[in-house]
Amino acid sequence: MDLSRTRELFERPGPFATVYLEATNPGENAAKQTELRWRGLADSLTEQGADDKTVAAISEVFSENRGGELDAYGRVVVAAGGEVLLDEAVEGVDHSGDVATWSPLPELGSYFRSQSGSVRVVLAVVDQTGGDVYQVVASNVEGAQEVSEETVRGTAVESVHKPREGGNAHKRRQRRHAEAAYQNGADVVKGIQSAVKSFRPDIIVLAGEVSGREVVRHEMPKDLVELTREIEAGSRAAGASEDALEDALLTEAGLAATSRETSIRERFHEAKGHNNAAEGLEAVLEAARNGAIDTLLLVDGAQVTGELWTGATPEAISTEKDRAAALTDGEVVQRPAEQVLLRTTGALGGSVSVLGAGAELVDNVGALLRFPVGS
Structure with a gap:
């Protein structure tokens, strides 16, 4: 998972309030239940020392009437200094219940773990007149969660339906209809490019009628084509099966x-032979401190072993309090190693990946490096 979207958050000074609201089955009184659940979490934050402005900022997120959205998808919210810094819908989060933490660091380990098994998809359901472009987080565990939707209506004035009359007039009109279809396809591609820029998907999936997919792919630049898969499902017509579309989408996401x-495991194995990988807490924290981590590797269902000391700056990390204090101004605190490594990796431009259960890493942590560290 790319941590760049949260880089600014990791660079800010704390303390932070981190709130996980677990997904539930929404009912008629969903808004009231959400309010009651948040009230308990707010009391917990206050007891932990959170300031009133920060608690109030999060309260605004949970007090809005979202028609059951907060219950259906759950939420992770991070706030500090009276300002909400992160607010994202996450179905189920990690199924560990509602949690509120006041801490020197944003406690986002559960969030990143839940998201790392997901695939970010820009889905375009197209025909020759335009397309519907969706931003989707897909997981075989939690299904397909729609984050955003945009309808792109082609700007071509000419009909895209083929004419029936013959002769030269027929050929001219046929050419105009083809041009109209490609113009509409180009408009859809602009919508896809916009979604890719903001959403940073792992893959693009083209669905819908065959002729619509053909013109959209034809208008795509090479960098988008390399991300694109096509599925034989989906339609913009009324009554089209959404189940078939979701099944096909989840299959592509699973692949x-x-x-x-597989690629990450192979890279890690190869990198170890060239001193471009680290394994174990001591080696990984040294790489993190030097800004060398490209991808932090965790293991599904196994927390990183131990705790680390850290200070105001992301590089100030150590297993020893005095050494961490020598690297930063102000006080240092001891926190779970996983949270500290995520903060340092994210602040210095790295990413995180969670390997499947059964993967064996010393201290349950490893890293792919940008450059070798140490001897």
């Missing part, structure tokens, strides 16, 4: 997730 993990 992408498997390919991604």
